[in-house]
Amino acid sequence: MAQDSGAIDELRRTGETFPLEARTAARALGASRIREVANPHFGVRDLARFWVGEGDEPTPPFICEAAARALTDGRTFYTHNRGVLELREALSDYLRDVRGLDPTPDQLSITSGGIQALMIAMQALLDPDDEVVAVTPVWPNVTEIPRILGARVRRVGLRVREGAWRLDLDELLAAITCKTRLVLVNSPNNPTGWTLPREAAQALLRHCRRLGVWILSDDVYERLDFEGRGASLLALADPEDRILSANSFSKAWRMTGWRLGWLIAPAALEPELSKLLEYNTSCAPDFAQAGALAALREGEPYVADLRARLAARRDRVSEALATLDGVEAARPEGGMYVLLRVAGLDDSMALARRLVAEARLGLAPGIAFGPESEGWLRWCIAAADATLDDGIERFSQWIRRGPSA
Numbered sequence: 001m002a003q004d005s006g007a008i009d010e011l012r013r014t015g016e017t018f019p020l021e022a023r024t025a026a027r028a029l030g031a032s033r034i035r036e037v038a039n040p041h042f043g044v045r046d047l048a049r050f051w052v053g054e055g056d057e058p059t060p061p062f063i064c065e066a067a068a069r070a071l072t073d074g075r076t077f078y079t080h081n082r083g084v085l086e087l088r089e090a091l092s093d094y095l096r097d098v099r100g101l102d103p104t105p106d107q108l109s110i111t112s113g114g115i116q117a118l119m120i121a122m123q124a125l126l127d128p129d130d131e132v133v134a135v136t137p138v139w140p141n142v143t144e145i146p147r148i149l150g151a152r153v154r155r156v157g158l159r160v161r162e163g164a165w166r167l168d169l170d171e172l173l174a175a176i177t178c179k180t181r182l183v184l185v186n187s188p189n190n191p192t193g194w195t196l197p198r199e200a201a202q203a204l205l206r207h208c209r210r211l212g213v214w215i216l217s218d219d220v221y222e223r224l225d226f227e228g229r230g231a232s233l234l235a236l237a238d239p240e241d242r243i244l245s246a247n248s249f250s251k252a253w254r255m256t257g258w259r260l261g262w263l264i265a266p267a268a269l270e271p272e273l274s275k276l277l278e279y280n281t282s283c284a285p286d287f288a289q290a291g292a293l294a295a296l297r298e299g300e301p302y303v304a305d306l307r308a309r310l311a312a313r314r315d316r317v318s319e320a321l322a323t324l325d326g327v328e329a330a331r332p333e334g335g336m337y338v339l340l341r342v343a344g345l346d347d348s349m350a351l352a353r354r355l356v357a358e359a360r361l362g363l364a365p366g367i368a369f370g371p372e373s374e375g376w377l378r379w380c381i382a383a384a385d386a387t388l389d390d391g392i393e394r395f396s397q398w399i400r401r402g403p404s405a
C-alpha cells in the first residue's frame, strides 16, 4: 500500500498521467438519442409517452403463471448454456408448425433477449475491421454491435416512395462485395415498418451464397407482419446457406422485461455459440424459460389477437395523421411503429423536444435510427386506443396552433 502511494506521488511529481478511459471502440459508440429526449422527463406527469418500443400491457397471465409455478418449484438454478432442452424442443415444434421451418434443437439457442441473440451471432462471426452491410434505418443496437466488435458498418438506406418505405435492391446487392463479411436485415423493420419482399429476399440469398457472405436476419417483429407480405429469409434459405436469425419473446408475447430471445444458426457454429453464451451470461434464467415454454405452447391465440389489434391501431393512427395539414405518415406493413413528419420541420431532435414542451407528447426522433430517418418521428402504437386517441388529440391541437410559427 505504502509502495503504491509512493508510485502515485512519483507520478504527480513528474506530471505523467494515465487517462481513465474506456477502449476506443466503446468511447466511439453513439448514445441513444431516444434516451436523450426521454430521460429528463422520467416521472413527469401529464406527458403522453410513445417513444419507447414496448407495449403498455403486461405479459399475459398464462405466461406469468407458468414462470411463477417454476419459481415455486425451485427452478432457480443455471440451465444448459443454450437453454432448457424442453424449451428448445418446443421452439423446434413451434418453428415447424407455425413458421414452416425445420431447424433441429442443436441449431437453436435460447438467449437473454433478441439483443443478446444479435450480440452472440456477431461475436461469433465478426473480426475487427470486418465489413458489415446493414439495411437502414434500423434500431441502433443492430448497427452499434458491430462497432463494439471493431467492425465497420456500411449502410444501405430505405427510402420513401409513394407513401411507403422501399429498398433499392440493386443498391443493396452492389454494396455487398467479396469484402463483406455479414449483411444485417431487419424485417418488419424498426422504425419504418418496411418488410422484405420475397423477390428481394431470394436475390439477396443468391448473391450472398455466391460470395460466401453471412446474413443475420433480425426477425424480432416477424409475428407482427400485418399483411403477411414479408419474406422469411430463413424459410427461403438452403441448409448450406450462411444464415442466422435473431428472434425474441419481447414483442409478440409482450415479454420485454423477461429478457428472452433465441438464435437460429447453422449447427456448425454450435460449439462457438455455446462458449460465447457461457462467457456472456451462462444461460437465460430457468424460471423465465418456463414462461417462454407456455408462450410457445399456448400463445397462438394471443399473438393473433395482438397482431390484429396492432394492425387496427396502425390504421387508427395513420388515418388520423393523414387528415392533418402538412403531416405525412408512411404506412407501415408491420411492427409496432408509425413514422410521421411535419413539412418544414426537418430536425427530428428539435421537433421531438418541441413536442414534449409544447404538446406534452413524447415521440422518438428519427435520427436515433440513422440519417435515413432524419426528419421523421417514431410513434409506438402498442398502446390502448384511448391512450392513442389522447396522443393524437395533443398532436392535432399542436398542428392546428401552427407549429412553424
Ligand SMILES: Cc1ncc(COP(=O)(O)O)c(C=O)c1O
Pocket (backbone or CB within 6 Å): 053, 112, 113, 114, 115, 116, 139, 186, 189, 190, 218, 220, 247, 248, 249, 250, 256, 260, 261
Ligand atoms: C429491431 C429490433 N431487434 C431486436 C430487438 C431486441 O429486443 P429484445 O432484446 O427486447 O428481445 C429490438 C427491440 O426493440 C428491435 O427493435
